[in-house]
Amino acid sequence: MKAPINIALVGNPNSGKSSLFNALTGLNQKVSNFPGVTVDKKTGNARITPQLDATIIDLPGTYSLYPKSADEFVTYDVLLNPKGEDRPNMILIIADASNLKRNLLFCSQIIDLKLPVIIGLTMMDLAKKKGVEIDLAGLERELGVPVVAINPRKNKGLPQLKKNIELIAQEKFGAPARDFIENQELAPAVIADVKKIFPVTSDYGALHVAVNYDELEFLNKGQQQQIKASIHTNGFNKTKIQAEEIMQRYSRIKHIMNVTVVETDPLQQQLQTERIDNLLLHRFWGYLILLAVLFLLFQSIFWLASYPMDLIEAGFGSISGWFSQILPDNKVSDIFINGIIAGLGGIAVFIPQIMILFGLITILEDTGYMARISFLTDRLMRQVGLNGKSVMPLISGVACAVPAIMAARNIENKKERLITIMITPLMACSARLPIYTIMIALVIPNKNVLGFLSLQGLVMMGLYLLGFFMAIAIAGIMKWFIRIREKSYFIMELPVYRAPRWKNVGTTMIEKAKIFVMDAGKVIMVISIILWFLASYGPGKPMEGVHQKYEQLMAQTTDSAQLQDLDKQFQSEKLANSYAGILGHAIEPVVKPLGFDWKIGIALITSFAAREVFVGTMATLYSVGETEDSDATLREKMAAATRIDGTPVYTLATGLSLMIFYAFAMQCMSTLAIVKRETRSWKYPIIQFLYMTALAYACSWLIYVIFK
Known part of the structure; x- marks a missing residue:
C-alpha cells in the first residue's frame, strides 16, 4: 500500500466543509496546532479505496485568497508554501451550490494555483428550492476541473468523489491545464x-x-x-x-x-429563510424574540432538569445511607462514603443540566439562529469597542471559556480580539452552573411569578445576563486603555435556516456529559479525597485534646439524646481542629465581610482548579462533619448548617453574595493558561486575574451589605 496522500479541504465558511470532513474521516481525527501559531489543525485519516489512504487536512474557512485573520493566513500558508510539511497533493474545494457565484471566486483562485483540484458542490437541494439548476458537465468543462455534487450529511456523492480522488492519485488527472484568468x-x-x-x-x-x-x-x-x-x-x-x-x-x-x-423565476422566488429573517432580524421584534429565546433557554434548564436531578440526588443520599448501615465503622468505610460517594454525587447531580444546556445551544447553532444573534448585537458591540464577531466567542463562553477564547481567532482586528479575550471569562460558563443551581435552590423560593414563570429560572437567567452586561461594561472601559488603532468591518454570511440534526444534538449532549464527568469529575474526585484526609486528620495535640474531652463527657452520661448531641459537637469540633479547619479559619477573616464562613473559604481555594469543584468540596466537608442523616442530600445539609451563634449560614444575603462572587471571579486555571497561550504573554492573564478578583470581591461585598 502506498503512503497516504495529503488532501487539503478548503471552502467558504458554512459551505458544508466540516460535514464532509466528518463523513470522510469518521472517528479517525485529531486536533493539534499548526506550527508557530495557536490555530487549530484538524486532520483525519480516510480510506479512499482498499489500496489508497488519505490524510485530510481541514483548513480554516475563508472567502478568498486574500487573508485577514490568523485562521485565513494558515490556509494561505499551506496552499502557497511549496516546502511546507502540510503541502497537499490535491485540493478538495467545497462550494455551496445555492450561492455559487460567491463561492466560484475562491474556487477560481485555487484553480490558478496549479495544484490538482476537485470541486464538491454541496446544498444542491437548497439550490433546487431556490429554482436554481446547475449543468454539472458544463461547469466542469468551463472550470477545467472535476465537479461532483455531494451531500455529506446523507453520504450522497461520496463514491464518485472518492473515484475522482483515486484518478488524481493515479495521475490520470493533473493540475488544471489553463488559467482561469490571464x-x-x-x-x-x-x-x-x-x-x-x-x-x-x-x-x-x-x-x-x-x-x-x-x-x-x-x-x-x-x-x-x-x-x-x-x-x-x-x-x-x-x-x-x-x-x-x-x-x-x-x-x-x-x-x-x-x-x-x-x-427559474428568480424575482418570484422568496426563500423561507428570507421570510423568517424579516421577523427575527426586525429592529424591534428581533431583539424581543432574542430575549424570549434566552429566557426559554434558562427556564428549560430548571423545568427539564429538575426531575432527573432530584432522582439522582435522592439516589446518592440513599446509597450513602445504605452503605453506612452495612459497612463496618472504620477509616476505609469513611473515605468510601464521605469521600468517594459524596464526590460522585456532587458530579452526577449536574449531568442533566449540562446535557440540556449544550443540547439547546447545539439546536440554536444547527438551525442557523446563532449567526443571527451576532448580527443583532453588532450595533451594541460597536459601542464598546467590539463588533458582531465578538458575540460568538461570548456566546460560546456560556459553555466554556477555553474554546470560546480560542474562537476569538477569527476576529481580524487585534484590539477587538484582545478585548474579547479579556472579557469572555465573565460569561457564565457551564462550570458555574452547579454553583448557581445549588445556591438558587437554597436561598431562592421555588415558586412561580405571574402564575407560570419560575422565580428560580428568572434568577438563573439574571445571573447569565449579568455576566454578559458586565462583560460589555468592562469592554467599554478597556477600549480606552488598549492603544491599538485599526479599522474593522463586520461582514458575515447568514446561513440558511435548517431543521436541527437531532442525531448531532444527542451526540453533543452525550459527549459534553462525558467530558464533564471525565475531566471535571477526575479533578473533583481527587480534591474530594484530599479534602476528606484534611478534614479527618489534624495536628496531634489539638486532635488528641478533642478526643479526650468528648470521651470523658460521653462516659459521664447514658442518656441517648445527650449522647447524640455530644457526638454532633464532637464531629463539629474535630472538623474545626483538622487541617482543613485550620486552613479555613486562617482565611476566614478575608472572606467574612462577604458573608462566608471558613467552609466556603476552603471551597473558594479548591475551586480555583475548576469552579465546579465547589460542590464537591461542600459535599465532602459536610459529609465528614456529620454522623447523622447519612442519607440526607447535600442541599439539606447545607440548609441546616448554622454559625456559632446558631444563625443559618446560607441566608439570602450569603447566597446572593456567593453567586455574585463566582459570577465575576477568575476561578479557573485552564482559562488563564489558554489566555497566556493566545496572547503569548503572562501580562494579560495576570491583569485578567487581578481585575476579575477585585471586581468579584467588591460586588460580592456590596450585595451582602445590601441584603444583610
Whole structure:
C-alpha cells in the first residue's frame, strides 16, 4: 500500500466543509496546532479505496485568497508554501451550490494555483428550492476541473468523489491545464522576478508572494529584500492589482453562470429563510424574540432538569445511607462514603443540566439562529469597542471559556480580539452552573411569578445576563486603555435556516456529559479525597485534646439524646481542629465581610482548579462533619448548617453574595493558561486575574451589605 496522500479541504465558511470532513474521516481525527501559531489543525485519516489512504487536512474557512485573520493566513500558508510539511497533493474545494457565484471566486483562485483540484458542490437541494439548476458537465468543462455534487450529511456523492480522488492519485488527472484568468498579464515583470527568487508553481502563486512577501514566513530575509526591490522597481501597486484581478474573475464567473446555471423565476422566488429573517432580524421584534429565546433557554434548564436531578440526588443520599448501615465503622468505610460517594454525587447531580444546556445551544447553532444573534448585537458591540464577531466567542463562553477564547481567532482586528479575550471569562460558563443551581435552590423560593414563570429560572437567567452586561461594561472601559488603532468591518454570511440534526444534538449532549464527568469529575474526585484526609486528620495535640474531652463527657452520661448531641459537637469540633479547619479559619477573616464562613473559604481555594469543584468540596466537608442523616442530600445539609451563634449560614444575603462572587471571579486555571497561550504573554492573564478578583470581591461585598 502506498503512503497516504495529503488532501487539503478548503471552502467558504458554512459551505458544508466540516460535514464532509466528518463523513470522510469518521472517528479517525485529531486536533493539534499548526506550527508557530495557536490555530487549530484538524486532520483525519480516510480510506479512499482498499489500496489508497488519505490524510485530510481541514483548513480554516475563508472567502478568498486574500487573508485577514490568523485562521485565513494558515490556509494561505499551506496552499502557497511549496516546502511546507502540510503541502497537499490535491485540493478538495467545497462550494455551496445555492450561492455559487460567491463561492466560484475562491474556487477560481485555487484553480490558478496549479495544484490538482476537485470541486464538491454541496446544498444542491437548497439550490433546487431556490429554482436554481446547475449543468454539472458544463461547469466542469468551463472550470477545467472535476465537479461532483455531494451531500455529506446523507453520504450522497461520496463514491464518485472518492473515484475522482483515486484518478488524481493515479495521475490520470493533473493540475488544471489553463488559467482561469490571464494572471501573467497583471504584473508580468514582478511575476517573472518572483519565480526566479522562489520556486512557486504558478503565475498566480507568484503574484500572491509579491502581495504578501513581508508576512510569509517561508521566505527568508534575502528573498523578501529581492522581492521588495522588484516591486519598487516595477511600480507594483498591490491594491490596484487585487481590484483588477477580482473584476476579471467576476467577469469570467458571470459568463460561466450564464452558460451553466438556469434560474427559474428568480424575482418570484422568496426563500423561507428570507421570510423568517424579516421577523427575527426586525429592529424591534428581533431583539424581543432574542430575549424570549434566552429566557426559554434558562427556564428549560430548571423545568427539564429538575426531575432527573432530584432522582439522582435522592439516589446518592440513599446509597450513602445504605452503605453506612452495612459497612463496618472504620477509616476505609469513611473515605468510601464521605469521600468517594459524596464526590460522585456532587458530579452526577449536574449531568442533566449540562446535557440540556449544550443540547439547546447545539439546536440554536444547527438551525442557523446563532449567526443571527451576532448580527443583532453588532450595533451594541460597536459601542464598546467590539463588533458582531465578538458575540460568538461570548456566546460560546456560556459553555466554556477555553474554546470560546480560542474562537476569538477569527476576529481580524487585534484590539477587538484582545478585548474579547479579556472579557469572555465573565460569561457564565457551564462550570458555574452547579454553583448557581445549588445556591438558587437554597436561598431562592421555588415558586412561580405571574402564575407560570419560575422565580428560580428568572434568577438563573439574571445571573447569565449579568455576566454578559458586565462583560460589555468592562469592554467599554478597556477600549480606552488598549492603544491599538485599526479599522474593522463586520461582514458575515447568514446561513440558511435548517431543521436541527437531532442525531448531532444527542451526540453533543452525550459527549459534553462525558467530558464533564471525565475531566471535571477526575479533578473533583481527587480534591474530594484530599479534602476528606484534611478534614479527618489534624495536628496531634489539638486532635488528641478533642478526643479526650468528648470521651470523658460521653462516659459521664447514658442518656441517648445527650449522647447524640455530644457526638454532633464532637464531629463539629474535630472538623474545626483538622487541617482543613485550620486552613479555613486562617482565611476566614478575608472572606467574612462577604458573608462566608471558613467552609466556603476552603471551597473558594479548591475551586480555583475548576469552579465546579465547589460542590464537591461542600459535599465532602459536610459529609465528614456529620454522623447523622447519612442519607440526607447535600442541599439539606447545607440548609441546616448554622454559625456559632446558631444563625443559618446560607441566608439570602450569603447566597446572593456567593453567586455574585463566582459570577465575576477568575476561578479557573485552564482559562488563564489558554489566555497566556493566545496572547503569548503572562501580562494579560495576570491583569485578567487581578481585575476579575477585585471586581468579584467588591460586588460580592456590596450585595451582602445590601441584603444583610
